[in-house]
Amino acid sequence: MVVAAAFDAAEQAHPLAHLGAVAWPLALGLHLVLLRRHQTAGSPYQYWAHAAGLWLLAALGGWEVGWGIDRLVGGRAAWPIIAWALVPGALLTLLALAGARMGWPVSAHRDAYLRAGAAPLAAFLGLWAVLVNFVSNGDPSPLPYVPVLNPLDLAQVGAVLAVGLWFVEGRRLGLTGFAEVPLATAYGLLAAGAFVWANAVLLRTIHHWAGVPFAPQALIRSDLVQTALSIFWTLLALTSMVVATRRGVRVAWLAGAGLMAVVAAKLFLVDLSSVGTVQRIVSFIGVGVLMLVVGYVSPVPPRMPERA
Numbered sequence: 001m002v003v004a005a006a007f008d009a010a011e012q013a014h015p016l017a018h019l020g021a022v023a024w025p026l027a028l029g030l031h032l033v034l035l036r037r038h039q040t041a042g043s044p045y046q047y048w049a050h051a052a053g054l055w056l057l058a059a060l061g062g063w064e065v066g067w068g069i070d071r072l073v074g075g076r077a078a079w080p081i082i083a084w085a086l087v088p089g090a091l092l093t094l095l096a097l098a099g100a101r102m103g104w105p106v107s108a109h110r111d112a113y114l115r116a117g118a119a120p121l122a123a124f125l126g127l128w129a130v131l132v133n134f135v136s137n138g139d140p141s142p143l144p145y146v147p148v149l150n151p152l153d154l155a156q157v158g159a160v161l162a163v164g165l166w167f168v169e170g171r172r173l174g175l176t177g178f179a180e181v182p183l184a185t186a187y188g189l190l191a192a193g194a195f196v197w198a199n200a201v202l203l204r205t206i207h208h209w210a211g212v213p214f215a216p217q218a219l220i221r222s223d224l225v226q227t228a229l230s231i232f233w234t235l236l237a238l239t240s241m242v243v244a245t246r247r248g249v250r251v252a253w254l255a256g257a258g259l260m261a262v263v264a265a266k267l268f269l270v271d272l273s274s275v276g277t278v279q280r281i282v283s284f285i286g287v288g289v290l291m292l293v294v295g296y297v298s299p300v301p302p303r304m305p306e307r308a
Helices: 002-011 020-037 045-071 081-099 111-136 152-172 184-212 214-221 225-248 250-269 279-297
Strands: none
Touching: 020 045, 045 081, 045 111, 045 152, 081 111, 081 152, 111 152, 111 184, 152 184, 152 225, 184 214, 214 225, 225 250
16 A cells, blocks of 8 residues: 555545545555454554554545645645645544544554554654744735634644644553653743744744745845844743743743843844844834843742752
């Protein structure tokens, strides 16, 4: 089936073309029948065959849905790229919410589906949610663009929620590898991804509402973009430091302070080069005021006492 899918990818527009709508359901069904008939406890072949079947289903489903949406919207806007996350996200959510209660084959091979099978889907969704920010301007045509409440941003949020549900369920079930991941690491990855996403939302909004081309050189040279980034990063740093001070989370405060230092360096190395523009003057004043607020309301939390 993997070889056939590879040939289809080279020659067909979508997997259900040329009687694929008949062949693929029969092939996947026969795959499960053979696994059920010849199942052997502890067989590594069976383990990976179940996991690979899930990967193949996600790939074929994503390809087919992507092709269908592409034809529906005529290849426009961000819709086709969103489709590639829909099927893996739906499968991962289904396994997270109902995997422990499903019948055969999931119930009999829970580890193969919820760990070996789902982990690549989760990795794909996480990478997709980050990388799509660099390749798509989020154009929702024929719908109007609204920050966050647009198809691309909602799809990214959905992808992260699917991964989060799967991770929480894996820890609840005590599956191998889940408990070993420190929660601090998981929160750190989530915060880093959220930072990338928040900046992408800002840049896409400036592109759609202010007409700045969504291209690296145009964005870098835009005074509006540079001013918006300086103020936005300062607001993020301020929020992080205030919350960290109130909750006593020193690491989050240090992360906010580090971002504030980056903003200060950016003001002198980048923004100062065009200090005469109105946008840069606003940037200096806005960031300066916010830095004063930080110093007043957000002192560094004390170190946690060492255990004896």
